Amino acid sequence: xxxxxxxxxxxxxxxxxxxxxxxxxxxxxxxxxxxxxxxxxxxxxxxxxxxxxxxxxxxxxxxxxxxxxxxxxxxxxxxxxxxxxxxxxxxxxxxxxxxxxxxxxxxxxxxxxxxxxxxxxxxxxxxxxxxxxxxxxxxxxxxxxxxxxxxxxxxxxx
Amino acid sequence: xxxxxxxxxxxxxxxxxxxxxxxxxxxxxxxxxxxxxxxxxxxxxxxxxxxxxxxxxxxxxxxxxxxxxxxxxxxxxxxxxxxxxxxxxxxxxxxxxxxxxxxxxxxxxxxxxxxxxxxxxxxxxxxxxxxxxxxxxxxxxxxxxxxxxx
Numbered sequence: 001x002x003x004x005x006x007x008x009x010x011x012x013x014x015x016x017x018x019x020x021x022x023x024x025x026x027x028x029x030x031x032x033x034x035x036x037x038x039x040x041x042x043x044x045x046x047x048x049x050x051x052x053x054x055x056x057x058x059x060x061x062x063x064x065x066x067x068x069x070x071x072x073x074x075x076x077x078x079x080x081x082x083x084x085x086x087x088x089x090x091x092x093x094x095x096x097x098x099x100x101x102x103x104x105x106x107x108x109x110x111x112x113x114x115x116x117x118x119x120x121x122x123x124x125x126x127x128x129x130x131x132x133x134x135x136x137x138x139x140x141x142x143x144x145x146x147x148x149x150x151x152x153x154x155x156x157x158x
Numbered sequence: 159x160x161x162x163x164x165x166x167x168x169x170x171x172x173x174x175x176x177x178x179x180x181x182x183x184x185x186x187x188x189x190x191x192x193x194x195x196x197x198x199x200x201x202x203x204x205x206x207x208x209x210x211x212x213x214x215x216x217x218x219x220x221x222x223x224x225x226x227x228x229x230x231x232x233x234x235x236x237x238x239x240x241x242x243x244x245x246x247x248x249x250x251x252x253x254x255x256x257x258x259x260x261x262x263x264x265x266x267x268x269x270x271x272x273x274x275x276x277x278x279x280x281x282x283x284x285x286x287x288x289x290x291x292x293x294x295x296x297x298x299x300x301x302x303x304x305x306x307x308x
Contacts, residue, residue: 011256017245018261018269025268081244081272105268116260 006113007122012131013070015113020061022109026102027054028082033095043096046152050099050145057106057138064134067126096153103145110139162208163230164189164258165199169209169217170227171285179216231280233266234258235290240269242296250296251289 006012027050033039034047114135117128124131168188172180186196200217203209208223219227237257241250261269276282276292284291 006260011253014245014247014253014257015260018240018257018265021244021272022265022268025271101264102268105264108262109265112260112262112265 006116006120008070009068009125010070012117012124013065013068015116016061016065016068019106019109019113020058020065022106023054023058023061025082026106027051027058029098029102030054033098039095043152046148047095047099050103053141053145057141060134060138064126064131069125096149100146100149100153103142103149107139107142107146110135110142114139161199161259162203162206163226163233165196165203166208166219166223166227167230167234169200169219170224170231171283171288173217173219174285176216179212179218181216182211185217228280229263231283233261233263235279235283236266236270236273236275237261238290238293239273239275242293243273244269250293 006015030047030051034044034051039047114132117132117135165185168185169180172184172188176184182193182196182200185200186193189196200209200211203223204211207220208226209217209219211217234254238250238254241247241253241257247253279290282291283289284294287294
């Protein structure tokens, strides 16, 4: 037994929705830090860029979900949930570390999702190669994000 | 969650139900795999000193095995609660079982930041009904009734 295959449009849609929520978490946290924490311009710019990128990823995932034949629920309240539950850590190390964890988590999620789809023999409503290509592209951007935050952290370590 | 963690969680839950060593058959049933597959994985877990297997008696988790099993169970609880609270999935138990293998612990930790999980987790998980007892009401599962039937 290993990572089990995704075997239906419904299950795939659900996993993509989880991806949307993870992106929402990244976006909300990065945007909040950029607006409230005491940061220099370089870090603030990185967080704003990360928030914008997550919003794009969310839209791209939403577009994939829309192509599937699955009953899904709207979850407009996720953003409010993230903000309500999130206790901000506003010191410099905490902000960058949080951003690194967010990017790494998203990267791992896409890696597992891609593996599960690759192992699946199911036929989805959406073209499999286009689905995988889109997810790989998003995963690659998350990888770049991890590298960017890591470089920034390393460049500033005492 | 990787397959080793799924096995550890299953052994832990079967041990809770049976109040003793877990039979290989019961573990295989819980995971919907063949007894041969279960035996093979239990052997691997034994090599890692996460459990001890005694013929005709069953499998006992070691302290290290229990720790990992409880972490895995906690991740599973996060998935169930996330599906119910955030995505408003009625059949959250069945969907949690399907999604469990694809949701890594780092992802579960992030999902945990936006749900309202209780401090007693994962002790609130009811092995008999395979659901967090605090969520059972959401799906009409009567944990007390299930307990009384034993």
